[in-house]
Amino acid sequence: MVKSETHMSDQVTVIRPKKMFSLDDIKEIWRFKELLFFFTWRDLKVRYKQTIVGVGWAIFQPFMTMVVFSVFFGNLLKVPSDNIPYPIFVYTGLLFWQFFSGALSSTSSTLISNQSIITKVYFPRLILPLSAVVTELVDFAVAGVMLIVLMFYFHYTPHIAGLLILPLLLIITFLAAVGGGLFLASINVKYRDVRYVLPYFIQMLLFITPVIYPSSIAGKWSWVLAVNPMTGVIKAARGALLGTEPINWTLLMISLVAVSVLMIIGVYFFKKTERYFADIV
Amino acid sequence: MNKPIIEIKNLSKRYNITHHRGGYVALRDIIANTIKSPLKFLKNKANSVLGREVQEEFWALKDINFTVHEGEAIGIIGANGAGKSTLLKILSKITPPTTGEAILRGKVASLLEVGTGFHPELTGRENIFLNGAILGMSRKEMAKKFDDIVKFSGVEKFLDTPVKRYSSGMYVRLAFSVAAHMEPDILIVDEVLAVGDADFQKKCLGKMDSVTKAEGRTVLFVSHNMSAIQSLCTKAILLENGKIKAMGKTDEVIATYLKNNPLTQEGSTLRERKDRRGKGEVKLVSFFVEDNNGERVSSLETGGHYTLCFGYETADEKPTQNLHIGSQITADDGTPLALNWGKNTKQEINKASAKGVIRCEIKQKFPFNPGLYHISANLFRDNEIEDYIKNLGVFEVKEGDFHNLGIKTEKDGRHITLEQDWSIKEN
Incomplete structure (x- = not known):
């Protein structure tokens, strides 16, 4: 008896029909944090394994986009950039934009692309989208180095104090991308055309987000843009890092509330799908 | 006494069988259908909300x-x-x-x-x-x-x-x-x-x-x-x-x-098997084995004479043509051992009634040594797979007097016995 007590770990699994999100889910995710690490590690490793410049892609992509945008929008079209060198202006926007769009699209395909694992092994499914976002976050950090280089190049003094707001901006972006991504991931399981529509949708979204132009360009209609949470994030990022404008805290808080609601909706749908997912793929 | 390490109580699992074929649902179709016939959509929605929807269940x-x-x-x-x-x-x-x-x-x-x-x-x-x-x-x-x-x-x-x-x-x-x-x-x-x-x-x-x-x-x-x-x-x-x-x-x-396997039963369970593939217009409905007197047998012996019998039915209950069957016998560990295939012997059934039994006589002494064997069957019509059932049945082969000398075959890890004749040629 005593022997068996020590032999058997005190872990008890009870399997019952249905379950909705509870605090235990968070505890469980914490227990599986190593797996979260391994999924992220796998994604990064695989992504950069067979490329020449390896992790340099994380810089190359936004950098080239920045160059093209600077030439066409900055130099030729003379898009205003709030009196900041256009390359820095657009790169700041791109940095956050790519984090958001990358996270949104990888989260939304996460259930489908990992279906072979999901149908064979149990782990909290939320680990998958979370690791997808962490992967994007690593890319964000790498690409962020380039922003510092750019600032030096243009002899632009960054506002160091502005860095303090960075976590808040990342949280908002994270919630927006994951919340939306979880929702899309759930529909994607049932209706597979989501993956065809999404790239198009994301591209459209880029144009209604002040990435390549300042939100001031919309004049009195700029509040329309504020419906998009990424508007607030990118505006605040420029305000904080480049000192273009004072940070609009009200706008940021509205964004935060909006994305939190989005996140709750996303998790709700995700948990609902999670239950029967293994049965339908 | 310790508590049991695993306790399972009244566990059931139901699947709802939906009857659309061809992979996944596209949002496109749903939207298109809704626009085409909004009334039907509303009716279906109402039915599912009221729980009156007829859905095929499968436990x-x-x-x-x-x-x-x-x-x-x-x-x-x-x-x-x-x-x-x-x-x-x-x-x-x-x-x-x-x-x-x-x-x-x-x-x-x-x-x-x-x-x-x-x-x-x-x-x-x-x-x-x-x-x-x-x-x-x-x-x-x-x-x-x-x-x-x-x-x-x-x-x-x-x-x-x-x-x-x-x-x-x-x-x-x-x-x-x-x-x-x-x-x-x-x-x-x-x-x-x-x-x-x-x-x-x-x-x-x-x-x-x-x-x-x-x-x-x-x-x-x-x-x-x-x-x-x-x-x-x-x-x-x-x-x-x-x-x-x-x-x-x-x-x-x-x-x-x-x-209880289909070898000894009139395979009533065979009709209900879900693990089948193929077009399904002609289906395998029974499987049994007869000896050379035409009697059904419940176990096989090494060296016996047997005929494998596959019952089939057409879905439209009309006579059909060009049927043939491929049936594989595998060892218990999954090693494929023999294939009996009507195509290899050029014996397609050209004219077939709406239901019947396709027979395959093994024209040699049954070569398998004692042990468990699995059989699968693949029913073709016009060279297209109509019904394929892997693991159609399991059968046990018992020891038999293969050489008619009173020496029984043994379970020794070898799958087959060959007919043999020993002699010496002096130089």
């Missing part, structure tokens, strides 16, 4: 109750589609049950597939860590067991090669090695040993054996390989159509299973 598992005590190794057997995999999936938390509950006391590891999550681009070393993490091992545990895993797999030389360059044998060996080094209290294993070469299978079975006997872990083991079940498990559960048909000592349960 993959119904009222399963059993308990397992610590250190027991339980074999789960049954025909394909009996619910074995569903049961393991519920116990592995991959899919939730519809009703009932299961309590598992201890650390659970389930192995429904070897090499889950292996990534072809990553090296063997990297995959060991990734796979270990997916199976629920901690990094510390992995680091400790890494050398053992590598040694057991025998792929030391290729540890830093991406696994996409591995041969399938190496891949399986590495994958199983990771799984074999888990140390759970409860181990759930699905038909995973049916992969890899014979040598490695033996090694796996040996490992499984030490896990159950020497280490005293609790094991739930699903397999079609009856001899593996017999050697590993002390108790067995027979599932049939989602219910427990028999439970108890392994030998007795296997005997019940063999008594």
Whole structure:
């Protein structure tokens, strides 16, 4: 008896029909944090394994986009950039934009692309989208180095104090991308055309987000843009890092509330799908 | 007495069968249908809200109750589609049950597939860590067991090669090695040993054996390989159509299973089998074996004369043409042994009635030695697959007097006996 007590770990699994999100889910995710690490590690490793410049892609992509945008929008079209060198202006926007769009699209395909694992092994499914976002976050950090280089190049003094707001901006972006991504991931399981529509949708979204132009360009209609949470994030990022404008805290808080609601909706749908997912793929 | 390590109470699982074919639903279609016939859409919606929707239900598992005590190794057997995999999936938390509950006391590891999550681009070393993490091992545990895993797999030389360059044998060996080094209290294993070469299978079975006997872990083991079940498990559960048909000592349960297989029954269960593939316009409805007097037999002997009989029916109940059957016999461990195929003998049935029995006489002494064999069948019409059932049935071959000399064939690991004539030619 005593022997068996020590032999058997005190872990008890009870399997019952249905379950909705509870605090235990968070505890469980914490227990599986190593797996979260391994999924992220796998994604990064695989992504950069067979490329020449390896992790340099994380810089190359936004950098080239920045160059093209600077030439066409900055130099030729003379898009205003709030009196900041256009390359820095657009790169700041791109940095956050790519984090958001990358996270949104990888989260939304996460259930489908990992279906072979999901149908064979149990782990909290939320680990998958979370690791997808962490992967994007690593890319964000790498690409962020380039922003510092750019600032030096243009002899632009960054506002160091502005860095303090960075976590808040990342949280908002994270919630927006994951919340939306979880929702899309759930529909994607049932209706597979989501993956065809999404790239198009994301591209459209880029144009209604002040990435390549300042939100001031919309004049009195700029509040329309504020419906998009990424508007607030990118505006605040420029305000904080480049000192273009004072940070609009009200706008940021509205964004935060909006994305939190989005996140709750996303998790709700995700948990609902999670239950029967293994049965339908 | 200790509490049982696994308690399963009234566990049931229902699937709703939806009747649209061809993969997934596209949002496009839903939108198009809604716009085309909004009334119909509303009616359907209303019906589903009011719960009046007619949906075909299918109980993959119904009222399963059993308990397992610590250190027991339980074999789960049954025909394909009996619910074995569903049961393991519920116990592995991959899919939730519809009703009932299961309590598992201890650390659970389930192995429904070897090499889950292996990534072809990553090296063997990297995959060991990734796979270990997916199976629920901690990094510390992995680091400790890494050398053992590598040694057991025998792929030391290729540890830093991406696994996409591995041969399938190496891949399986590495994958199983990771799984074999888990140390759970409860181990759930699905038909995973049916992969890899014979040598490695033996090694796996040996490992499984030490896990159950020497280490005293609790094991739930699903397999079609009856001899593996017999050697590993002390108790067995027979599932049939989602219910427990028999439970108890392994030998007795296997005997019940063999008594109930389609070889001896008029295969009424064959009609209801879900694990079939093909167009389905002509279906296999029964399978039995006759001896040379035209009597149905319930067991076969080495050296006998038999005719395999496959009953079929057309869905439209009209006469049909150009039927033929391919039927494969495999050994208990999955090794293919013989194929009887009407196409090879140019014996397509040109004119066939709406229902009937296609017969295949084995025109030689039945060559199989004592043991368990599996049979599959593939029904063709106009060279297209109409109905394919893998594991159509299991049959037992008993010892027989092959050479008519009063010497019985034995179960000795060899699958077949050949007719032979010895002589000497002096020089």
